[in-house]
Amino acid sequence: MAVSVETIVARPAAPEPRRFRHGALLAVVQHGYIWFWLAIFAMPFLATLFYSVQQTGGGLTLSAYQYVLGSFRDNLVLSAVSTVVTILVNLLIAIPAAYGLVRYPVPGKNLILSTLNLSLYTPAAVMGISLVIAYAFLFRIPQSFIGLIAAYVVGTFPLMLVPIIVALRDLPMVYEEAAKTLGASRWQSLRRVELPLLGPGISAGILLTFVIVFNEFLVTLFIAGPNTTTAALRVYTLTRTAGFQPSTAALATTMQLVSFLVVLLFFQVFGSRYLKGTYLI
Amino acid sequence: MSRVRLQEVTKRFGAAVAVDRISADIAEGEFVTLLGPSGCGKTTTLRMVAGLIDPSSGEILFDDQVVNAIPPAKRNIGLAFQSHALFPHLSVARNIAFGLEVKGRAKQETAARVREMLEMVELADYADRMPAQLSGGQQQRVALARMLATDPRVLLFDEPLSALDRNLRDTLKYSILALQRRTRKTAIYVTHDQSEAFAISDRIFVMHEGRIEQSGSQLDIYLRPQTEFVANFVGDNNALRGEVIGVERGAPGEPGQLLIQSGSIRLTAADYAGLRLGDSVLAFVRPENIAVMPVDVDAADPDTIVGRVEQIVFEGPTVQLLVDAHGIPLRVAVSGLERLRLLDAEQRQVRLRLQEVSLVRDRVGQPAAIA
Amino acid sequence: MAQTTLPQSLPAEPAALPLTEARQTRRQTLIGVGLLTPAALVALCFSIVPLFYLVQVSLTRGSSFFFTPEYTFDNFQTVGTRYVSTVWQTLKLASLASLLDLVFGYPFAYILIRKVRYREFARTMMTFPLFGPLYLAFGMFYILLPNGPFGSILQAMGINVANYLFSLPATLFAMAVFTFPFMVMNMGAALSNVDPVLEEAAKTLGAKPWQIFTRVLFPLSRGGILAGFLMCFGWNLGVFAQPLLLGRLQEQNVLSVVMYDKGLIQFDYGLAAAMGVVLMALAFFVTWLSLRFSRGALGT
Ligand SMILES: Nc1ncnc2c1ncn2[C@@H]1O[C@H](COP(=O)(O)OP(=O)(O)OP(=O)(O)O)[C@@H](O)[C@H]1O
Ligand SMILES: [Mg+2]
Numbered sequence: 001m002a003v004s005v006e007t008i009v010a011r012p013a014a015p016e017p018r019r020f021r022h023g024a025l026l027a028v029v030q031h032g033y034i035w036f037w038l039a040i041f042a043m044p045f046l047a048t049l050f051y052s053v054q055q056t057g058g059g060l061t062l063s064a065y066q067y068v069l070g071s072f073r074d075n076l077v078l079s080a081v082s083t084v085v086t087i088l089v090n091l092l093i094a095i096p097a098a099y100g101l102v103r104y105p106v107p108g109k110n111l112i113l114s115t116l117n118l119s120l121y122t123p124a125a126v127m128g129i130s131l132v133i134a135y136a137f138l139f140r141i142p143q144s145f146i147g148l149i150a151a152y153v154v155g156t157f158p159l160m161l162v163p164i165i166v167a168l169r170d171l172p173m174v175y176e177e178a179a180k181t182l183g184a185s186r187w188q189s190l191r192r193v194e195l196p197l198l199g200p201g202i203s204a205g206i207l208l209t210f211v212i213v214f215n216e217f218l219v220t221l222f223i224a225g226p227n228t229t230t231a232a233l234r235v236y237t238l239t240r241t242a243g244f245q246p247s248t249a250a251l252a253t254t255m256q257l258v259s260f261l262v263v264l265l266f267f268q269v270f271g272s273r274y275l276k277g278t279y280l281i
Numbered sequence: 282m283s284r285v286r287l288q289e290v291t292k293r294f295g296a297a298v299a300v301d302r303i304s305a306d307i308a309e310g311e312f313v314t315l316l317g318p319s320g321c322g323k324t325t326t327l328r329m330v331a332g333l334i335d336p337s338s339g340e341i342l343f344d345d346q347v348v349n350a351i352p353p354a355k356r357n358i359g360l361a362f363q364s365h366a367l368f369p370h371l372s373v374a375r376n377i378a379f380g381l382e383v384k385g386r387a388k389q390e391t392a393a394r395v396r397e398m399l400e401m402v403e404l405a406d407y408a409d410r411m412p413a414q415l416s417g418g419q420q421q422r423v424a425l426a427r428m429l430a431t432d433p434r435v436l437l438f439d440e441p442l443s444a445l446d447r448n449l450r451d452t453l454k455y456s457i458l459a460l461q462r463r464t465r466k467t468a469i470y471v472t473h474d475q476s477e478a479f480a481i482s483d484r485i486f487v488m489h490e491g492r493i494e495q496s497g498s499q500l501d502i503y504l505r506p507q508t509e510f511v512a513n514f515v516g517d518n519n520a521l522r523g524e525v526i527g528v529e530r531g532a533p534g535e536p537g538q539l540l541i542q543s544g545s546i547r548l549t550a551a552d553y554a555g556l557r558l559g560d561s562v563l564a565f566v567r568p569e570n571i572a573v574m575p576v577d578v579d580a581a582d583p584d585t586i587v588g589r590v591e592q593i594v595f596e597g598p599t600v601q602l603l604v605d606a607h608g609i610p611l612r613v614a615v616s617g618l619e620r621l622r623l624l625d626a627e628q629r630q631v632r633l634r635l636q637e638v639s640l641v642r643d644r645v646g647q648p649a650a651i652a
Numbered sequence: 653m654a655q656t657t658l659p660q661s662l663p664a665e666p667a668a669l670p671l672t673e674a675r676q677t678r679r680q681t682l683i684g685v686g687l688l689t690p691a692a693l694v695a696l697c698f699s700i701v702p703l704f705y706l707v708q709v710s711l712t713r714g715s716s717f718f719f720t721p722e723y724t725f726d727n728f729q730t731v732g733t734r735y736v737s738t739v740w741q742t743l744k745l746a747s748l749a750s751l752l753d754l755v756f757g758y759p760f761a762y763i764l765i766r767k768v769r770y771r772e773f774a775r776t777m778m779t780f781p782l783f784g785p786l787y788l789a790f791g792m793f794y795i796l797l798p799n800g801p802f803g804s805i806l807q808a809m810g811i812n813v814a815n816y817l818f819s820l821p822a823t824l825f826a827m828a829v830f831t832f833p834f835m836v837m838n839m840g841a842a843l844s845n846v847d848p849v850l851e852e853a854a855k856t857l858g859a860k861p862w863q864i865f866t867r868v869l870f871p872l873s874r875g876g877i878l879a880g881f882l883m884c885f886g887w888n889l890g891v892f893a894q895p896l897l898l899g900r901l902q903e904q905n906v907l908s909v910v911m912y913d914k915g916l917i918q919f920d921y922g923l924a925a926a927m928g929v930v931l932m933a934l935a936f937f938v939t940w941l942s943l944r945f946s947r948g949a950l951g952t
Pocket of ligand 1: 318321325
């Protein structure tokens with residue numbers, strides 16, 4: 001006993017500085033490791049960006065970007081429109097579904113949720129081939145805009161559903177009850193109280209839908225036609241047919257930049273809280 | 282502004298009975314409190330009056346109108362929640378305006394009413410704050426303003442102060458009472474805090490296991506408990522098991538006197554429970570209603586008894602004694618200057634006089650009461 | 653004050669009223685079902701029914717399903733013989749890439765959860781891979797281009813990029829980067845549920861760092877690790893762009909790629925569908941396992 005007290009008392013003299021140095025080294029290694037991977041995540045984007053503005057024979061140019069608003073414009077517009085439409089449809093079906101699952105005594109909730117989530121677990125190529133068949137044979141909407149939207153909706157509305165369910169579960173019933181006792185109708189309470197309070201969850205769903213749909217190319221590759229080629233699919237087909245062109249790099253850069261800015265905006269406004277338990281972070 | 286009546290109201294959750302055939306008649310402008318331990322069904326009762334849950338059976342009436350089928354939004358009630366429940370995304374003013382806006386009142390009328398309410402709760406300068414920027418007491422005052430803004434017929438409170446600290450609770454409970462007195466609205470107030478209930482009620486309903494055990498004024502509840510539960514739940518009480526050995530009729534209109542024998546202790550008590558000679562009774566004496574005297578004072582009085590002081594605890598304003606009176610332990614509270622003289626009385630004999638004894642028919646031998 | 657009315661009418665009430673309560677619950681259930689209907693219809697029409705069609709087509713020859721279906725089991729036989737290497741290649745790539753994620757992701761998740769204050773920033777950067785494997789492979793291709801600017805830097809560092817441009821390592825690396833966030837997310841969730849006090853307790857009891865790992869951290873975060881691995885594995889099973897852009901023919905011999913070729917280029921829908929069914933079965937099995945270990949994304 002007495003010995004250990006002595007060692008404790010004697011200690012601060014010599015070993016302390018060495019331990020400090022050791023700790024600092026460890027911290028450098030640890031943070032270095034994180035930054036190494038963060039750099040790797042950003043690297044492909046930065047390389048693409050660099051390629052897109054590189055001039056043959058040195059120097060920088062934005063000339064590749066003329067294609068982005070030129071021959072790629074229709075693709076970009078289609079990407080933007082289909083993303084927005086998908087988000088709207090997702091909202092229209094996911095908000096009621098979340099209410100049904102959280103606030104009402106529906107039997108077999110877990111089974112229902114798994115079934116709704118099924119498409120999330122289906123590999124894109126499988127979804128692509130099954131939809132090609134169903135569109136050609138059953139719905140008779142091959143290569144159509146409707147078909148594209150339907151595919152996006154079924155593939156992403158679980159991503160809208162999950163954050164809204166989380167937000168709705170976190171929302172105490174008292175707000176709905178307070179609105180009720182103050183004389184609000186069901187619709188008034190929904191519009192004035194619940195939807196604003198569910199805002200972050202809904203926004204998370206919008207973000208996830210956006211990130212996936214805006215950049216989706218594989219399901220699209222199976223079901224799209226000449227008139228329904230999205231920008232992401234264009235990147236793919238151009239790479240396969242024309243090799244690595246600066247114009248393709250410019251399109252890929254634009255797509256990633258837009259996506260990243262939206263993500264950044266979202267994180268600024270809402271943080272990442274409502275993205276937990278979803279497939280993004 | 283409405284008389285509120287409950288008639289045989291029952292609420293079952295599955296097999297469990299949360300509220301069991303409650304009947305009550307609350308007069309216009311009356312302030313009643315539902316007092317009871319946790320889980321006795323207070324909140325459930327209040328939420329049925331609010332319309333947030335439907336009774337399993339029974340009727341709720343506002344004035345002469347049965348409101349069972351009327352949804353809460355149309356009942357015109359004000360409900361204060363334990364957690365103020367202010368809408369976190371709306372400013373103080375917008376919160377207060379909420380009820381008026383959803384009812385489609387004109388803009389100017391709403392604005393004027395909001396201002397009036399803010400002044401009433403003395404928060405006129407806080408109109409544009411968000412709820413999160415207010416203290417707990419301010420939040421609860423905004424909640425009061427919000428519930429009063431729509432001029433409801435009935436005010437309902439579900440432990441609105443329980444989340445606040447004690448000082449704030451003390452001041453706010455009087456603010457609530459003052460607002461109710463000013464607006465003359467019928468109020469039902471749920472609490473498990475006795476001092477709160479005693480301070481602000483016209484009438485107290487003591488609830489126990491889904492039933493109303495007793496209703497009455499503070500004095501009725503405190504001095505004339507009608508059941509063992511009420512006697513034990515409200516305040517501190519010594520319980521003595523005994524038998525009626527003498528009955529003395531009082532003057533017409535006045536309660537008679539009963540003589541009770543409990544072990545070797547004899548007590549006299551006012552008869553307001555309609556007891557008869559030979560009835561088994563539980564006699565309750567509050568610690569503060571036991572007078573302590575030196576042994577040699579009033580030695581001839583048969584209504585006094587001698588006991589030995591077992592323990593003394595100094596609690597500041599009172600001194601608590603544990604006295605062994607012929608084998609029966611009695612808790613005694615002494616206040617005033619007298620208490621200081623008792624401090625070194627341990628192991629000494631004292632003479633006690635048991636006053637303000639209340640009686641409840643003893644149901645011993647009936648299994649239901651023992652369980 | 654207790655104004656009881658007609659005590660003789662009382663016995664009738666309890667019998668009558670549970671019925672209204674039951675009716676009310678039924679009404680609530682109906683509303684809930686109604687609210688779920690649109691979502692369920694979408695899932696039915698565009699997920700369940702197409703997958704059933706896929707199974708049906710997989711049992712027909714060529715593209716005969718669209719004309720007069722010739723039912724046969726040949727497609728699965730073909731997958732099990734001629735294309736068994738495709739299945740193996742898919743499983744191999746998926747498991748190797750997920751293993752990479754596991755090895756590199758665990759320390760990443762641990763440091764991120766325990767030591768890093770700029771977690772929000774790290775999360776933001778981690779969204780880059782999630783924009784999709786296509787851009788990732790595209791960028792990596794440019795990095796590995798021997799005469800490109802990055803290639804020369806790497807070459808100067810002693811890495812001969814020419815060896816890597818079309819190779820197994822490049823493919824695996826791109827796959828691993830794509831699924832890295834999923835791994836970190838699962839592990840991070842598991843690790844943040846392990847109270848740091850436990851590590852300190854182990855330390856005060858004299859445990860060495862590796863003992864803390866094997867005896868405290870690993871056992872307590874095993875579920876998350878497994879779930880993360882399986883989730884990565886599930887995603888990597890469907891790999892498509894990375895082998896096409898960064899791999900040799902060998903690496904391109906994976907189910908998604910071959911399925912696309914057979915179905916949409918050669919119109920052998922039967923064979924493509926059979927591959928789809930195999931891939932789907934693998935993915936669902938892996939997901940099922942993963943959800944068992946993570947107890948569901950919603951913690952139900
Ligand atoms: N929604 C419900 N489902 C099932 N049982 C419930 C429900 N609400 C209340 N109960 C039960 O009904 C009984 C009365 O509950 P209530 O909330 O009315 O008690 P209380 O008197 O308000 O208690 P407290 O002082 O703790 O708030 C309790 O036993 C409770 O468990
Ligand atoms: Mg309560």
